[in-house]
Amino acid sequence: MKRFIFCTLLIVAFGVYSHVQAQSKNYDFAWGLSGGGAHGNNRSGDEWMMQFRGFLQYEIISSMLAGQLGLGYTELESPNVYRSENFITDLRLLFSPFSLPNLNPYLYGGFGLSKDLKRTGSDYLPMVPFGIGVQTRIASGILLDINGGYSLCLSDELDGHARSSTDLNALTNGKNDGFYGFSIGLAFTIGDGKDKAEELRKKKLAEAELRRVQQQADEEARNVKALTDAEARRVKQQADAEAEAARVKAANIAEAQRIKDSTNAAALLLAKQKTADTVIVLVKGKTVVLRGVNFEFNKATLTKYSEKILWKAYNAMIANPDVQVIITGHTDNVGSQEYNQALSLRRAQSVKNWLVQNGIESSRMRTVGKGENEPVASNETGNGRLENRRIEFYVEE
Numbered sequence: 001m002k003r004f005i006f007c008t009l010l011i012v013a014f015g016v017y018s019h020v021q022a023q024s025k026n027y028d029f030a031w032g033l034s035g036g037g038a039h040g041n042n043r044s045g046d047e048w049m050m051q052f053r054g055f056l057q058y059e060i061i062s063s064m065l066a067g068q069l070g071l072g073y074t075e076l077e078s079p080n081v082y083r084s085e086n087f088i089t090d091l092r093l094l095f096s097p098f099s100l101p102n103l104n105p106y107l108y109g110g111f112g113l114s115k116d117l118k119r120t121g122s123d124y125l126p127m128v129p130f131g132i133g134v135q136t137r138i139a140s141g142i143l144l145d146i147n148g149g150y151s152l153c154l155s156d157e158l159d160g161h162a163r164s165s166t167d168l169n170a171l172t173n174g175k176n177d178g179f180y181g182f183s184i185g186l187a188f189t190i191g192d193g194k195d196k197a198e199e200l201r202k203k204k205l206a207e208a209e210l211r212r213v214q215q216q217a218d219e220e221a222r223n224v225k226a227l228t229d230a231e232a233r234r235v236k237q238q239a240d241a242e243a244e245a246a247r248v249k250a251a252n253i254a255e256a257q258r259i260k261d262s263t264n265a266a267a268l269l270l271a272k273q274k275t276a277d278t279v280i281v282l283v284k285g286k287t288v289v290l291r292g293v294n295f296e297f298n299k300a301t302l303t304k305y306s307e308k309i310l311w312k313a314y315n316a317m318i319a320n321p322d323v324q325v326i327i328t329g330h331t332d333n334v335g336s337q338e339y340n341q342a343l344s345l346r347r348a349q350s351v352k353n354w355l356v357q358n359g360i361e362s363s364r365m366r367t368v369g370k371g372e373n374e375p376v377a378s379n380e381t382g383n384g385r386l387e388n389r390r391i392e393f394y395v396e397e
Contacts, residue, residue, distance in 0.1 A: 027189035030057040032145060034185020041150075041169065041178045042159040043078035050075055051181055057094070066094040068108070076179055082159045085117045088151075090129055104135045108147065119160060126154040141189045148182035254334045280316040280393075282323050288393040293351065300346035302354060310354055313393065317360050324364045326394040327351050332385035333372040345369025351391055 034053050040046035053072030060067055070090050077083040090112025096104055109130040116122040131149015138144045150171070156163045158177035163169075169176040280288055292309040295301055302310070317323065329344035329351075348367040356362045377384035 027143075028059055029190040030143060030187040031055065031190070032057065032143070032185050032187030034145060034147075034183040036181060036183030036185075038074045038076060038179050038181040040076040040078060040159065041180060042076070042161075042163075043081050045078040045081060046179075047077055047079065049077055051183065053088075053183060053185070055187075057187060060093075063099050063104075064096055066096075066106075068092040068094055068110075070112075074114075074179070074181070076159065078159070082161060083118065084159060086114045086158070087117055088112055088114045088127065090127060092129060094133070102136060106133050106135070107131075108133060108149065112151075114151075114153065114158065116158075116160070122160075123157070125157060128152045128154065135187070143187040143189060145185050145187050146183075148180075150180055151178055153177040280312045282316045282320050282325070282393065282395045284323070284395045285397045286395055288395070290351075290391045290393060293391045294389075295347055295350070298343075300343065300350045302350055307354075310351065313351075314355055314358055314360065317355065317364070324366075324396045326366050326368055326396060328368045328370055328392045328394060330370050330374060330376075330388055330390050330392070331372050332388045333375070333379040334385065337371060341369055341371035341373075343369075344371045348391065 032055055034055070036051055037048045038051040039048050051072060051074040053070050055068050055070035057066055057068045059065075068091070070088075070092065072088045072090075074086045074088055075084070076086065090110050092108045092110035094106040094108045096106045098105070107130075110128070112127040112129060113124040114127045115124050129149060129151045131147055133145065133147025133149075135143045135145045152169075152171065153176055156175040156177050158179075163175040163177070168174060169178065171178070280290075282288065290309050290313060293306045294303045295306070296303060317325070327348045329346075329348035331340040331344045331347075333340070335343075345367065346369070348369055352362070352365045352367050355365065372379070372388070375384075375388045376390070377387035379385050379388060
C-alpha cells in the first residue's frame with residue numbers, strides 16, 4: 001500500500017509539472033472521480049486503506065468559491081480489532097484565496113454523513129471533512145484534482161468501538177473518531193472553457209490597458225498641477241514682497257508724521273497744560289477728558305507731566321468713593337486700525353494701573369480702547385490728531 005501511494009504521488013507530481021501552462025478554472029460545472037488512501041485515527045493499529053469518491057462541482061463565486069457534492073466509499077481497518085466499509089455523502093465548499101495561471105489551490109470544508117455497510121442497522125454518523133487541495137487543467141475540459149485532509153466524526157462509533165477516557169482524539173480532545181485521507185482524480189468540465197479563458201485573457205488585457213491609460217493621465221495631471229502650483233507660489237511671493245514694501249513705506253511715513261505732529265503740537269500742549277490746574281469734577285453720566293495725560297511716542301508709557309493730571313483724577317476718585325468710571329483710550333488715524341485699537345486699550349490700562357498702584361480699588365474702574373473710531377477733531381491736521389489722542393473718564397450712573 002505504501003509503495004502504491006508513493007508511486008501515485010510521483011506520477012501526479014510529474015503530470016502537474018508537465019502542464020504548468022494550463023488554466024485551471026474556466027468552467028461552470030464539473031463532474032469527477034477520484035481515488036486514494038484513508039488512514040483511521042481510531043486505534044493504534046490503523047492502516048492505510050483505499051477510498052473512492054465521485055463528485056459534482058459548481059462555481060458559486062467565479063475563481064473564488066465553489067460547491068462540491070460528493071458520494072464515496074472508504075475502508076478503515078485496524079487488524080484484529082475492527083474493519084468498516086463506509087458509504088459517505090458530503091457537501092463541501094472550496095475556497096480559493098488566490099488563483100495562479102497554472103494552478104488553483106483551495107481550502108475545503110463541509111458536512112456529510114457516513115454509514116458502515118458491514119454493520120447491519122448501523123446509524124448514519126455526522127462527519128465534518130476539511131483540508132486543502134489543488135486543481136489544474138491537464139487537457140481541454142479535463143482537470144487534475146489532488147487533495148488531502150481529515151474527516152472528523154462527531155461521535156465515536158465509526159469503528160464500532162467506544163473510546164476510553166485515556167484514548168481521546170488529538171484534534172478535539174474528545175471521544176471522536178475520524179480518519180486522514182488523500183485522493184487524486186480527474187474532473188470533466190461542462191461548458192466551453194476555451195471561450196471563457198479567452199474572455200478572461202481579453203478582460204485582463206483590457207484592464208491592464210485601462211490601468212496604463214489611467215496611470216498616464218494621472219502622471220500628466222500631476223505634471224500640470226506641479227506647474228500650476230509653482231506659478232501660484234511665484235505670484236504669491238511677488239505679491240507678498242510688494243505688500244511688505246508697501247507696509248514698510250507706510251510705517252516710515254507714519255513715523256515721520258508722528259514726529260512732525262509731536263514737534264508742531266508742543267506749543268499747544270504747553271498752553272493747555274497751563275489751564276489744566278482746574279479741579280476734576282466727576283458727575284454721574286458725564287464724560288471728563290483728562291487733558292495733559294500723554295504717552296511716549298507709539299507706546300503706552302505715561303510721560304512725566306501726565307502724573308500731575310492723574311493726581312487730580314486720583315483726588316476726584318477719593319472724594320467720590322461711590323463713583324465707578326470707564327477709562328477710555330483714543331488715538332488718531334495714523335497707522336492701521338487694528339494697531340490703533342490695541343494701542344488705545346493699552347494706554348487706558350496704563351492709566352488704570354497708575355491709579356491702582358496709588359490706592360484706588362481696581363473694581364471701581366473698567367478700561368475700553370476705541371482706537372481711531374471716535375475722533376473729536378479732524379485727522380487732516382497735526383492739531384486735530386493731537387486732540388484725538390486722549391484719555392476720557394466716563395462716570396457710570
